[in-house]
Amino acid sequence: MKKLLTILLLFAVGIIEAIAASGKATVNCTVYGAQGSGLYLYQLKDGEAHSLGFKRPDEKGTCKFVVDVKEGVYFFRKAGGKGHTFNHVIYLKDGDVKKIDLYAGKLSLDYDSCIVEQPNAETKALANWMLQFNAYEKSVVNRKDQSHDKYRVFEKSASSFLQKNKTKNVYFNQWLADKVETDLKYLLAANYFNFGSRLNTTYDSTANAQAFYKPLQDKKIVCNPSLLRSENGMQMLNYIFGYWKFNKVKNTKDLVASSFSENTAFICNDQVRLRYLAYHMRNIKKYEDFVDHVKPYQSLFASAEMKAAYQQRYEDLYLFAKGTQGYDFELKDVNDKPHKLSDFKGKVVIIDMWAMWCAPCLAEKPIMAKIEHDYYKDRTDIEFIGVSVDGLNRSDLWKGFVKRNGFKSLELLSNSTESIQKYYKIAGIPRFLIFDREGKIVTVDAPMPSNPEFKKLIDKTLASTN
Template identity: 70%
Template sequence: MKKLLAFLLLCACCVFEVHSATGKAVINCKVYGKSQSGLFLYQLKDGDAHSLGFQRPDENGTCKFVVNVKEGAYFFRKAGGKGSGFKHVIYLKEGEEKKVDFYLGSLSLDYDSCIIEKPNTETLYLKDYMAAFNKYSETVWIKKDQSYAKYKAFEQYSTSFLQKHKTKNVHFNQWLVDKVGTDLKYLLAANYFGFGRRLNTSYDSTASVQDFYKPLLNKNIINNPALLNSENGMQMLHYVFAFWKFNKVKSGKDLNPFFFAENTPLIGNADVKVVYLADRMKNITKYEDFVSNVQPYKALFASAEMKKAYEKRYEDLYLFAKGTPGYNFELKDVNDKIHKLSDFKGKVVIIDMWAMWCAPCLKEKPIMGKIEQGYHDRNDIVFIGVSVDGINRSDIWKGFVKKNGFSSLELISDATSSIQQYYKIGGIPRFLVFDRKGNIVTVDAPMPSNPEFKKLIDRTLAAAN
């Protein structure tokens, strides 16, 4: 480990400059096998893989991407592809035109193989490394007890790989050093949490192996801009922050990667900090949280791209600020009667966004029903369910509502319209609260299973008197 870190530190002494020049690159694709699914293209950027959208192959299985390319790594994935990693990669440069063939089995969750015609040397090297990276990740994910020894072996492999795989492209050589160094830290931190997204469900607190994780205690991990050159950079940050928190409180409770107010000040590098903020602010749903946790760092959003992202998120959330008039929806109930938010002036309005296919939504429904019953003798509050199953499924939805005997007023909407679209709701269940004047209290309330939900209702009713 010490030899590898010394090698990476030596390489990191060179200042890495991202190429500012951009130009067109063309990828001509051919999908063999079942080709109806879309083909997604991702760009490695700012410590993550950002989707550039997808193309749906035609009847001959062909499609084409024309991208404003910045030299670097790009990834392919079948629509609906599974797993957090990427199997298929290409290294693109300005002006290149590449032909790529994809082979897909009838039951494949991702493409079985990806053949690039006349790949450049950078792509060949990167494909070899990614294959080894993915093989390691898949092995230790299934066989956790082997992770410690296998990590050491992969670490040695990575050192040897970097020493042997150098090109005439100085930019690529330095970038690859940054990526590999970040990936190793990511794998170490991910191993602690069992490669899980829910950080409070699994963690490796076995006393005998804690020395294995000591490198994660190095505070410089979060301040190295090299982490932005791996698609695992942002996820590595989340794991490291959670690891620090766990070692501080000695508990897996509340290791929420989306709570970043206490993490942001710990980042000393401005480039890393602004990317971290941009990544986290996408998950903010309350204007007040944006003002508290992002606005103090507004000056860091200096580039044109970052300024645009900041202003867009601010404008989106400003519409959802507490006290702002709520969106006056018009939706039908099970009897096809139209209801508007304005119909309920004088009442506190509680809205439950749900769908028939959403298991977490249905788990909260009975709890919401019990809470509603607690207010059955009041005429100044109304509980409304809004299904996003789609207008074309109205008949099925009506039967579902009747079968389950929901006591709240139930309305239906398309998933991409009305409340869902206006409040930019990306996931359900989601709970919204409006005061007697029809103004927003919150468009992201706690779930009914959280005691804070009922407390919020009681506070809103008291404030409305």
């Protein structure tokens, strides 16, 4: 009996500890200006900022987030905000109930200011660092002649920053030191490519560049797990691997052609290696790419969580493999007439996923229209379909937009979380999908129309299905 009571007691303690470990924090937000735009919340985790979704403020401009947290870093951003940096941050702990006011002008890409009521010391320190970090980056972009000297000054100031911003939270102090160290390396590596997201556009060719970037040659730099404590950690790895590759091949074309899986061997820490693979695995859109670049490293996904993530991604992409039957959607056009993929059997179908608010989508529309016109002149075995994800509740706005812009292709409307978008797990637009005459997948991630490979793929599909 005594043994049974002991077991029950231990079981109860385990439950209490589990509950304590999975605490919650609440953030009550009020948005002033731009209330129609969604408010995104991100969590810093595993070397990047993970989106936790968005809330659309109500008529009073209010919305609420409830997150599972022990303690950690969270960022806010206005929907449609551009850039890779964040301007607004909060440090949350288990049990926190925080109030935040966000202000934005009509033309603001992000919130102009964010006021946290009674911010803790950790939030103040983070906000201070981000302010300095963003100001530094802004001051050196496109100013290579000044960037080296400014970096050395900023690097020295980081040490005094950490001393001035020590808190009573020992865990946070170490975490912040790791983040600052990673951010400095990120800034150095990013400067080489002028902070560009495409590494083949520009690089630092100044006379003393080799000496300035010498710290990046340290092979251990990509093995330090502390890089996972910065939202810039994964992008830092991308820049460093790009720097190594470019200095080896001296050719931006070969730099673009290289795969992330080539870099995995350079990472000598299993935790970092796994997170780097998981980071890129999530962005793979083709089953064939998954097999080529991730499957060879399957043994690294050893924990239950990572095994599940690997298997889920494998199964998701297997549905989208070339030759798999396409999803037979049913959506309505501007005249409320329903259309299915199966209605176009016998035709090669090209689908353009877009939205009225998506600038890159609209930039591709005229190019797509020209391609459509060229094919429609000579063929009847091809169909171009635009699918807007603006939402069924905006049907009238969408119909007017299509009419004003004179779109000639068949245009359909969908909710952003349903139909094609949901089935193919499309996280970003524009997105282009191609199906053969039998309605089977050719690709669910075709190049953009502005890329010559787009038309080549259509021609190849038409030729192979004759």
